[in-house]
Amino acid sequence: MGRPRAFDETEVTRAAASLFAGRTYDGISVDDLVTHLGVHRNSLYKVFGSKRGLYLAALRWHLEHRVRPLLAKVGAAPDPTQALRDMFVADTASPDLDLLLLAVVERAPVDSEVAEEVARTMRDFDAAIDLTLGDGRPVADDAPSPLAYALTAAILGLRLRVRTGVDAAGVGAVLFDRIHQPQP
């Protein structure tokens, strides 16, 4: 019954996540979306309801299919050094944290649903870091250790710097080397 849709909803959501990771929510217009996503205005509003609906779908997809696997890998790392290494190389290779970063900075303060999603993700983040630290503290406890809190913040801060400008001095590589094999 009816003509089948000519676009893949998941693919559109994924592409929208990439778009929203690059610019501000207000900096991306619906015209930009329909142009770059290949889906038409009508279908967009039929499927996602609104621009905000598409953003929420993209954010949730991003947290579920990009951030969560990364945290799972980090949580399963044999030691903290390996965990940091996994996190750092994974994120410098592809900007998996950019949408989360932007959501935290600009959308969470004005959108309670976004705030809820990112708050939950940050808790998962802390828990994953605490898992690798393995200090015997019960993981199910709802409060992260201060060290995990700070490490999560530091990782986001590093992503912020890398995202901002070109790593001209190759500082990232040096940092990676030091994590991998500390100098005397």
Next chain:
Amino acid sequence: MGRPRAFDETEVTRAAASLFAGRTYDGISVDDLVTHLGVHRNSLYKVFGSKRGLYLAALRWHLEHRVRPLLAKVGAAPDPTQALRDMFVADTASPDLDLLLLAVVERAPVDSEVAEEVARTMRDFDAAIDLTLGDGRPVADDAPSPLAYALTAAILGLRLRVRTGVDAAGVGAVLFDRIHQPQP
């Protein structure tokens, strides 16, 4: 010659910095500005030329009168621990880094002048941290040490987390205590 202006330009710039530190550039309208700043539309465009002009003035004022003194204090600290302590308590007390944070995330990618300002500030930031680390490396060198690069990023990341949500678990206080007096 002519009627004297009934507002203090510097005060308006300072108030604009506070406003821009709280919300996105696109999230603040000119109506918001003229309402909260007490200056009239006409005067705003006469003095600052445009919304962007006011933003740039506010950003430069903020970097000069808020961030720079903070970096000077950090650079003059007797040791790295004291420097981190100064930075952390100063920033948690008042959100002196929020406008810089927002500028880095959302304006620098789309405004080359903003990018230039924040890039310069980040270099100053790294240099101040390197000063407190005092590893004998010439400070005038244009490349920061990897540790300073990472510490600057971590400080911004911490500010990002503190800004995002209430520090429910009092993690900040615990972190501060550990910086001040590490546990065995």
Next chain:
DNA sequence: CGGGTTCAGGAACGAGCGTTCTTGACTGAT
């Protein structure tokens, strides 16, 4: 005191925004 300048107040503009509507082509079950 008068002339020139800058002020405040607010209306008005064109552009762009998110959203909806209209039209017609296409599809699949009856």
Next chain:
DNA sequence: ATCAGTCAAGAACGCTCGTTCCTGAACCCG
């Protein structure tokens, strides 16, 4: 083959945005 339902394409809507313009009133200097 028919028809209801969904699609694509784009025009159009109401609204808000940043910016400009108009009109007096307030002020300093000569």
